[in-house]
Every structure is written in structure tokens, then in C-alpha cells.
Amino acid sequence: MAFDLAAFTRFARTFQKGEMIFSEFEPGDTFYLIQSGRVQIVRVVGDIEKTIDVLQPTEFFGEMAILEGAPRSASAIALDTVKALEFNRANFEVLMMGNPQIALKLLKLFVKRIYDQKRRFMILKLDDPQAKVADVFLMLDETQPQNIQEGEMKREFRTTVGDIAHWAGISVDECRQLLEHFVAQRRLELFPDRILVKNINDFQRFVNSKRKR
Amino acid sequence: MPKLSAFRANSVIYFTGDVSDKVYVLQTGKVSLNYTEIDNGQEIRDPIQMGEFFGVKSALGKYPREENALALQDSTVLGFTVPEFEQFAMANTRIIMKMLKVFSNQLRRVHNQVENLLSKQEQVSPEIGLYKTGEYYLKNRMYEQARYVFGRYLTYYPAGKLAEQAAGHIETAENYLSKYGQGKGPAPIESSGSDSPRPQQGATPSELSEVAQTYYNGVSLFSQEKYSEAASEFRKIIDGNEDAEYVAKSDYEFGRCLFLTEKYDDCIKHFTALVQSYPKHPELMDILLYLGQCYEKKGDVQRAAALYKKISGMSTDEESSARLKAKKALRELEGEK
Numbered sequence: 001m002a003f004d005l006a007a008f009t010r011f012a013r014t015f016q017k018g019e020m021i022f023s024e025f026e027p028g029d030t031f032y033l034i035q036s037g038r039v040q041i042v043r044v045v046g047d048i049e050k051t052i053d054v055l056q057p058t059e060f061f062g063e064m065a066i067l068e069g070a071p072r073s074a075s076a077i078a079l080d081t082v083k084a085l086e087f088n089r090a091n092f093e094v095l096m097m098g099n100p101q102i103a104l105k106l107l108k109l110f111v112k113r114i115y116d117q118k119r120r121f122m123i124l125k126l127d128d129p130q131a132k133v134a135d136v137f138l139m140l141d142e143t144q145p146q147n148i149q150e151g152e153m154k155r156e157f158r159t160t161v162g163d164i165a166h167w168a169g170i171s172v173d174e175c176r177q178l179l180e181h182f183v184a185q186r187r188l189e190l191f192p193d194r195i196l197v198k199n200i201n202d203f204q205r206f207v208n209s210k211r212k213r
Numbered sequence: 214m215p216k217l218s219a220f221r222a223n224s225v226i227y228f229t230g231d232v233s234d235k236v237y238v239l240q241t242g243k244v245s246l247n248y249t250e251i252d253n254g255q256e257i258r259d260p261i262q263m264g265e266f267f268g269v270k271s272a273l274g275k276y277p278r279e280e281n282a283l284a285l286q287d288s289t290v291l292g293f294t295v296p297e298f299e300q301f302a303m304a305n306t307r308i309i310m311k312m313l314k315v316f317s318n319q320l321r322r323v324h325n326q327v328e329n330l331l332s333k334q335e336q337v338s339p340e341i342g343l344y345k346t347g348e349y350y351l352k353n354r355m356y357e358q359a360r361y362v363f364g365r366y367l368t369y370y371p372a373g374k375l376a377e378q379a380a381g382h383i384e385t386a387e388n389y390l391s392k393y394g395q396g397k398g399p400a401p402i403e404s405s406g407s408d409s410p411r412p413q414q415g416a417t418p419s420e421l422s423e424v425a426q427t428y429y430n431g432v433s434l435f436s437q438e439k440y441s442e443a444a445s446e447f448r449k450i451i452d453g454n455e456d457a458e459y460v461a462k463s464d465y466e467f468g469r470c471l472f473l474t475e476k477y478d479d480c481i482k483h484f485t486a487l488v489q490s491y492p493k494h495p496e497l498m499d500i501l502l503y504l505g506q507c508y509e510k511k512g513d514v515q516r517a518a519a520l521y522k523k524i525s526g527m528s529t530d531e532e533s534s535a536r537l538k539a540k541k542a543l544r545e546l547e548g549e550k
């Protein structure tokens with residue numbers, strides 16, 4: 001999608017390769033639309049810096065800044081020389097009114113964010129920690145569609161114990177214990193770089209039985 | 214073309230769980246969206262106003278419907294496919310703006326619900342999180358990132374419990390960056406692993422110099438609005454005249470203290486001398502802005518306006534806050550005439 005942004009260059013910012021655009025945990029009140037260059041979204045987990053995403057031109061980032069005062073949930077680093085439009089409360093309306101295409105794109109992004117947050121809320125609302133962990137796999141299965149033959153119940157997830165713990169809102173240690181419990185029941189296999197769920201329907205039934213109706 | 218459909222009273226327009234690409238607008242009659250609140254299991258009935266869109270989120274996101282849409286009386290609705298809706302919305306940006314507002318409120322709400330649940334569990338405070346992020350980058354010799362993150366720490370938590378360490382780490386990052394370069398050199402700090410970071414021991418470059426300590430002490434006092442006490446810290450650095458960088462920074466901060474304690478004549482004297490001896494001061498625009506404001510406070514509108522004009526005309530890569538403020542001040546001054 002090409003945007004006609006000539007009139008909005010006064011809101012343009014340039015970041016040098018390697019420059020930090022914002023850091024995880026700092027309060028945010030601006031968000032960005034990439035015009036050129038790539039932006040790496042990273043989070044420091046324990047002793048490793050994890051790349052969550054690499055964003056391309058015409059993509060937004062930092063849009064959760066509309067949640068006033070909320071700390072940034074990840075850092076953004078310029079992977080190339082990056083040109084981006086910087087949105088804030090003051091210029092938001094002007095930029096949007098002049099660019100229906102951008103406004104529509106942002107609308108769709110909000111739709112996705114609302115859905116993601118609602119889904120996360122449903123996981124956290126489960127009382128049973130074992131069910132929380134199972135529901136994280138169901139969420140991953142819903143949001144990361146894989147090429148799976150009809151009737152295939154086995155699912156492989158490129159994820160780590162730390163990620164699952166993050167989504168389930170529990171400690172990594174607790175999460176490891178819960179996952180090992182599934183392993184002992186032969187419902188799951190744990191590898192350093194991936195986790196194999198043997199029967200996703202079995203997890204669905206388990207979560208359904210724990211979710212209050 | 215959007216299609217008009219009629220629904221009899223008590224009939225269902227769509228069910229929870231349906232997947233469809235239809236967005237609707239209520240034309241006549243009464244429609245209610247019924248769903249169960251995830252938070253507390255409460256049954257919600259959300260009436261739709263005439264002319265209001267519904268079914269937007271699930272259609273745009275290709276998600277299953279999250280509510281039952283029920284006609285309460287005989288009703289007509291206009292159904293758009295997603296491409297039709299997009300075309301319509303692009304020509305009516307106000308509609309998108311309105312929806313953006315509604316959706317951002319919904320996002321805020323569900324985000325808060327999530328945060329409330331999470332806060333019952335153990336969470337890192339943003340202050341500690343920011344500090345630890347900086348520590349990670351320093352440890353991994355990513356000096357530029359470390360400098361940025363600790364700089365942000367000092368901006369947001371100038372009087373924070375780790376402010377002194379953060380200031381020390383900035384110095385270390387800067388030293389290592391100029392001495393070894395990004396990604397090179399010995400790791401400046403060891404893996405801490407503990408929750409209570411401590412200042413480095415021994416004669417490493419991370420040891421905070423006395424001048425830097427005084428400076429950050431001043432910055433911290435300034436942030437607590439103790440301007441006179443802050444001013445005397447900055448004064449010490451200016452008089453000591455040891456480290457040119459800290460002297461320049463302190464000169465600026467000292468002038469700001471004078472302004473904030475309403476010593477406008479002293480402030481004018483101080484900043485005028487500073488601009489003359491240091492015409493390329495990194496904070497030049499802000500210094501001129503303070504000068505303008507001093508003159509304005511003293512009633513010297515002409516001089517104030519001249520300074521604001523000068524700032525407005527200065528060229529920079531991007532819109533600086535000093536220039537925006539100067540333009541605004543100028544507009545107000547001119548409005549008063």
C-alpha cells in the first residue's frame with residue numbers, strides 16, 4: 001500500500017541504523033508508521049534479547065501508546081536507516097483525517113489488538129494453572145495457523161517455556177512444572193526450541209471443562 | 214452494492230460464533246447485541262442506535278462473532294461486505310475516526326482488565342525493568358543501547374533509587390563506546406543475577422567521577438523542585454571548571470534554576486554570557502527560549518518577540534519543542550498587541 005505522505009513530512013523522523021527508538025518499560029506517548037527501513041522489536045528475557053518481530057515499511061509500531069501511561073512492552077531498534085511518521089495526541093487527528101488509508105489500517109490493527117487482549121484475558125481468567133497452560137497452546141494454535149491436514153491433532157509450536165509462562169501469567173518455574181506434568185501424562189513433548197502437543201482436541205476438551213460457563 | 218435486509222421482531226441477524234464478512238448499519242427498527250461479559254459472567258444487552266454500525270470487529274478481523282445480534286422489533290439493516298465497507302469508510306474518514314475512538318476505549322478497557330489480573334501476580338515495576346534492560350545492553354557491550362536506556366531511566370526517575378548507578382552506567386557506556394567501539398571491549402559489568410544492582414567496585418571507568426556525581430545530584434534536586442539547592446550544586450561544577458562537558462551542562466541547568474526561582478535579571482545575565490562564550494551550546498534553542506521568557510516576564514515584549522522570532526527561524530532536522538514553544542509564545546505576544 002503506497003501512501004501519499006508528502007504533506008506530512010513535518011511529522012517524519014529519521015533513526016540511524018542501530019538507534020534505539022524506544023525502550024521496553026519506558027512510558028510511551030507516540031507511535032510510528034514506517035516509511036522506509038526495517039524496525040526490530042525486541043524484549044530482554046532473563047539473559048537473552050529476543051526478537052519478537054521485524055517490521056517493514058507501511059507497518060505500525062508502538063501503537064499501544066494509546067494506553068496512556070502504560071510502559072512500552074518491548075523495545076524498538078532501527079535495523080536500517082529508518083524513516084517513520086511519528087504520531088502523538090496532537091497530530092493524530094490531522095494525520096488520520098488526511099489519510100483514510102492509514103486510518104483504516106490502524107482500525108484493523110486495533111481490531112486485532114482487542115481480540116488478542118480479550119483472548120489473553122480469557123486465559124488469565126481460568127482458575128486452574130494447568131488449564132491456563134493448555135489454553136495458551138489453543139491460543140497459539142488459533143493465531144498461528146499451520147499447514148495441517150484435516151483430522152491431524154498433533155501440533156508443533158516454535159516456542160519456549162518462558163513464552164508460555166509469559167502468556168499464562170505464571171512464573172517460569174511453575175510453568176516448567178506444569179509442562180512436565182503434561183509430559184508425564186504423555187500429552188506433550190518438550191524440546192529446547194519447540195513444544196509438541198500430541199492432541200490439540202484433548203487440550204480443547206480439558207480447557208472447556210475448566211472454563212466457567 | 215450494500216444490500217438492505219429486513220428482519221422480523223425477535224429474529225436473529227447473526228449468532229455468537231458465526232464467521233461472516235458482513236458489516237451492518239441499522240436503518241429502521243431496534244437491534245440489540247447480547248453477550249456474556251468475560252470478566253464477571255454478566256449478561257449484557259447493548260442496544261444499537263439508528264445509523265450505527267455493528268459486526269465491524271469480527272468482520273474486519275475475520276473472527277467469530279462475539280455476540281448475538283437480535284432484532285427487537287421489525288427492523289431493516291444495510292449489509293456491507295468488508296471491501297464495500299472499506300470503500301465507504303475511506304470516503305468518510307469521520308466514521309473511521311469515530312470507530313478508532315470507540316475501539317481505543319475498548320482496547321484500554323480490556324488491557325486494564327488484563328493488567329488487573331496480572332498485577333495480582335508478581336510483576337516487575339517499570340522502573341526496575343527499565344534499569345535491568347539497560348544493564349542487559351551494557352553487559353552485552355551494546356553501549357549505544359545502554360546509554361539510551363539509562364538516559365531514559367534518568368529522565369523518568371531522576372530521583373530514583375538507582376539513579377546514581379544509572380548515571381555511572383551512562384558514563385561507562387560512553388567511555389567504552391569511545392575507547393573500544395560498539396560491541397567491542399571487555400564486558401563492563403558482570404552478570405548480576407541479583408535484584409539489587411550495586412555500583413561497580415575498584416578503579417574501573419564505571420566509577421562515577423566526582424563532577425558527574427555532583428551534576429546528577431543537582432539534576433535530582435532540580436527534579437524535586439529544590440531549585441536553589443540544585444543551583445548551588447551546578448555552581449560548584451562551573452566554579453571547579455574541571456570537565457568541559459559537565460561545565461556546559463551545568464551552565465545550562467544553573468540558568469534554568471535562576472529562571473524557575475524568578476531571578477530574571479540574573480538569568481538574562483547568565484544566559485547572555487553563556488551564549489556569547491559558547492555560541493554552539495547543544496541547548497542553544499532552549500537557552501534563547503528562556504531568555505525570551507525572561508524578557509517577557511519583565512515586560513520587554515520587543516526583545517522577547519525578537520528572540521522568539523530568531524528561534525522560529527533556526528533550522529534543525531526536526532521540530533524541536535523549543536521552537537514550537539517559541540512559535541506559540543510569539544503568536545500570543547502578537548495577539549496581545
